[in-house]
Amino acid sequence: MRGSTAGISDGLKGSSKSHYRLLTFLDLTLSTLVIAPLVVSYWRGTWGLVDQLVYPNDPTRSAIVSCVFGYAGTAALTVAQNFLGELLHPNTHRLTYYVSSRIYTAVFGFVCVNHWRGGWMLLDLHAGTSPAAVGSVTAAAVVGLAASRTLRNLSAPPFAIAADRREGYFEVPRAFKDSNQNISWYILDCVFSVCVVGTLVVFVWRGHWSLLEIYLYPGQPGKSAFASIVIGYILVIITFLLQPVMKYLARTLTGIIRLLVVDIYLLISFSGTINVWRGIWNCLNYYFLPTMPLLSYFITHSLCFLLLVLINSSNSILVRGVYIDGQEAGEQCVDFPCYYIRLFFQEKRKKKLMKSSEQRRLSHKPAENDNLLIGGKTQEVVSNHSTNPSAV
Known part of the structure; x- marks a missing residue:
């Protein structure tokens, strides 16, 4: 869950725009119809x-x-x-790394769910669930995220997925990315990222979800769940279709106007996300072994995690890291990190470019495109995670 912007390095996109558009469409479809439902089911x-x-x-x-x-x-x-990145390095003990990294994901996933559940439940118990109470807390949390330029952290599948790549597997971006921090400030940075930004994100999710429970076919759980799925996927499709327009605006606008436009777009995507999550979640509650809840929960927890591991996307269940709104240059700040198939083709093209460059080096014939080995300009990819498709 949660994502910064993403980008495949320009030099690794290939020369065919139609081919890249097809891969993009396949990635978005996979994220929306396969990975997102598995992640929601795991959390539920x-x-x-x-x-x-x-x-x-x-x-x-x-x-x-x-x-x-x-x-x-x-x-x-x-x-x-x-420490974990140094201890569990993939180039030392491959099998140990693979097993340990997936155990890390399983533990972190369980921890993330408890983090959200605890804050969510305490707010329900002590702040109340009336529309006025929910609306005021949610509005305050949205203002807090907008003021700190961290609305992007509301993102989750289908708008942010994370492939289980070796690069940056244990990396968790912090709110203040100062590499010169001493250990005390580093720990405070980590605690602030989890306890302040993370809590505000939980409050906004809880608020939107609760308002849907109150106003969207109350007392009719099945109908309400299906309505959420329909609304959610309509908003998801609209958001993805708006990508070219939003990328143009992100490239041409500057300053506070650019940030405002980006934030509005992120909020639209968030509304689609939470409707999809609520719809799938409540459909499972209502239709999947409703008389045997413990078995129902165990199956969706274990089976969905196993399937995500098998398709190399288990890190999509994690909520980790803090990302800043509009931080990247150009269109990257509205480019959702839904990279899966494109990563495969990027790796394939990267190997081809490396082989070609090595052949030119041996024959003493340098070429202009040698810089493509690092993608020209490096772009950060996200995740909740986070991977960097342009890193090797």
């Missing part, structure tokens, strides 16, 4: 398991346990990212 199953197993008759205590475990675990894994 994990959340439900905790509901069933951790103080099921004491909501307050259950929420506090989730809060402590979630916040402490997310902060600890964020602080330990450099």
Whole structure:
């Protein structure tokens, strides 16, 4: 979940625009119809398991346990990212790295769900679920994210997915990306990213979700769930279709106007995202083994995680890192990180370019396109994660 902007390095896109557009369409389709439902199902199953197993008759205590475990675990894994990256390097012990990295994802995923569940439940219990209470908290959280230029962190599948690539597997971007920070400021940066930005994101998600529960066919769970799916996917399609227009505006506008346009676009995508999530989540609650909830939760938790691992996209379940709105130059700030098939073709093209460059080097015939080995200009890819398709 959550994503910064993405970009395949210009020199690695290939010469055929139609081919790249086809790959883009396939990536968006895969993200929307396969990866997003699997991620939502995993979260629903994990959340439900905790509901069933951790103080099921004491909501307050259950929420506090989730809060402590979630916040402490997310902060600890964020602080330990450099240590884990050095300890579990893919070039030393491949099998150990593969197994350990997937265990890391499983643990981090469980921690993320508890982080969200704890804050969400405590807010429900102590702030109330009336429209006025929900609306005021949500509005304040949106203003907080907009003021800190972190609205982008509302993103989740289908608008942000993460392939399980070796580069940057354990990397968790922080709010203040100062490489010269001492250890104390580094830890404070990690804690701020988790406890402040992360909490505001949870509050906005909870608010939008709760308002849908209140106003979208209340008392009719099946109809309400299907309505959310329809609304969500319509908004997702509209958002993706607006990409060319938004990329043009992002290239041509500057200053506060550019940031405002980007934020509005991100909020539209967020509305589509949360409708898709709520629709799939509630359909599973209503139709998938409703009389055996524990089994239903266990199946969606374990099976969906296994499927995401097998398709090399398990990191899509993670909520980690902080990204800044409109930080990238040009159109990158509105380019959603839905890279899967394109990463495969980029790696293939990268190997071809490296081989060609090596042949030219051996024959002492340098060429202008040698710089393509690093993609000309480097563009950061995201994830909630995060990978950088232009990095080797």
